[in-house]
Amino acid sequence: MKHYLNIILAIFFISISFSCNEKTVKVVEKKSNNTLSFVKTKGAKLVDDNGKELILRGTNLGNWLVPEGYMFKMEQVNAPRKIDELLYELVGPDSLQVFWKGFLNNYITHDDIKYLKSIGVNHLRLPFHYKMFTDDLYMGERNSGFKYFDRLIDWCRQEQLYVLLDMHCAPGGQTGDNIDDSYGYPYLFKSKSSQDLMVKIWVDIANRYKNEPVIIGYDLINEPIAHYFNDELDYFNHQLFLLYNRIIKEIRVVDKEHTIFLNGSNWSGNFDVFEELVDDNVVYEFHKYWFEVNQEAIQTYMDFRDKHNVPIYIGETGENTDEWVNDFRILLDKNEVNWCFWPYKKMNNLRGIMNFNQPEDYHLITEYAKSDRSTYAMVRENRPDILKVQKALNQYLENSLYKNNFVNKGYTKALNFKID
Incomplete structure (x- = not known):
């Protein structure tokens, strides 16, 4: 009986997905003319093809x-491969x-995407x-990157939003923590095959x-080198600098137009990695969470x-209170900092x-x-009812x-975006 119910639920699961797929295909068929232009750096500014300044105001499509x-x-289960493993244990490969x-x-x-455009967002990371x-x-697929990139780019072309x-x-x-889905160490910098x-x-x-102006740029590496590895920071910083140089040179062979975004080390906060400026169309990126809002924090x-x-x-x-977000956004705007x-x-x-x-x-x-979940015995003992999980x-x-x-x-109001 349980086997029969599982089959029914799996079919229901699939019907939901196929239904959503059909809607997505219909949307993609709608086209509109693109008026966005390539964005370049000009001194400390970002400008379009007409020289008009663009100050980035956006949000991340995280998760x-x-x-x-x-x-x-x-x-406790905080990286993509660990989430996948847990869900596999709960519902099996087909339902997963x-x-x-x-x-x-x-x-x-x-x-x-339509909503984000309507409230005043001008780019998405x-x-x-x-x-x-x-x-x-x-996530159940192989070589799916361009499938989802193209889908998002098409939506953003229709709504006139840039994508980073x-x-x-x-x-x-590159980080050595859960956010890079790694094995607890930034092996990228010691692995030629990975590089x-x-x-x-x-x-x-x-x-x-290379010919797509909806893409505002390439953000090469997110939050490289966690603070856990500061005893090797000089080494890692130099290796990151060398890797940045290599990737930029290789990209420029095929694409001389797009802006490149480079993160600092130490969760993007340390700009010592930039031993020299190696390209004239680069934006320098930092990340910062959970601190007292004042000028010193960004100086x-x-x-x-x-x-x-x-x-x-x-x-x-x-990732903070509305009041904190409002205060920090005001500080960033006052200093004319591009933000997401x-x-x-x-x-x-x-x-x-x-x-x-x-959900219930x-x-x-x-x-x-x-x-x-450290042993198979404990997985079996602690696994909840599969039907309730699938529901x-x-x-x-x-x-x-x-x-x-x-x-x-x-x-949303704290970010100075529109509220219906």
């Missing part, structure tokens, strides 16, 4: 192409593949995993989008901008622009994530759709 444990309410398909189709849709450009199975491509998870791991693969992926991306980056006459950009910040707050959408959380409800029985998943995952897919989302008005 979509790089699932994060805390956004799934799984603090269907879930990922529904998630990729539902979490970000054309409706989300898109975190992605390098595995989307390999034969590795990732952000390699959030690099081969070998070769990373360069190849960026060259392939640049070659495909290091202002000094770098003024000394070298280059643009700076805070690619991630936020994190994130756009989260489940059952006020610290983002968009929100959606947590979803607590079974979060409780299992906290349980002892919760089905509801998650439905709740995450834009039509079932609701705006965190305080957070």
